[in-house]
Amino acid sequence: MSRISHHPVLGDLASRKSLSFEFDGKTYEAYENETIAAALLANGIRQLRVHEESGTPRGIYCNIGHCMECRVTVNGQANKRACLTLVEQDMIVEGGKQLPNLIKRMVEQQ
Numbered sequence: 657m658s659r660i661s662h663h664p665v666l667g668d669l670a671s672r673k674s675l676s677f678e679f680d681g682k683t684y685e686a687y688e689n690e691t692i693a694a695a696l697l698a699n700g701i702r703q704l705r706v707h708e709e710s711g712t713p714r715g716i717y718c719n720i721g722h723c724m725e726c727r728v729t730v731n732g733q734a735n736k737r738a739c740l741t742l743v744e745q746d747m748i749v750e751g752g753k754q755l756p757n758l759i760k761r762m763v764e765q766q
């Protein structure tokens with residue numbers, strides 16, 4: 657993946673401040689005013705979490721904040737939408753994991 661280096665509205669990428677953040681224990685580069693989803697996509701990361709029950713991969717779907725498919729944990733706060741949340745320096749982002757069997761059974765009984 658790569659980024660657009662010059663955009664007629666957003667300007668030059670080179671003029672933007674570079675940031676680093678962590679996703680699932682690895683460090684990635686982003687630029688100021690870039691969403692978590694955009695930064696991860698630019699770094700080749702398409703899977704943001706797995707489905708809580710089935711474990712199937714999930715990633716960006718609508719990219720406008722409607723579907724919640726991109727939800728991640730940001731600095732310990734769960735259910736943040738990666739497509740709407742801007743990257744900050746040293747931000748810790750974690751993808752959603754499959755629920756343990758005990759919790760899955762409790763969900764099924766509801």
Ligand code: FES
Nearest residue numbers: 717719721724739
């Ligand atoms: S991709 Fe749909 S809410 Fe983020």
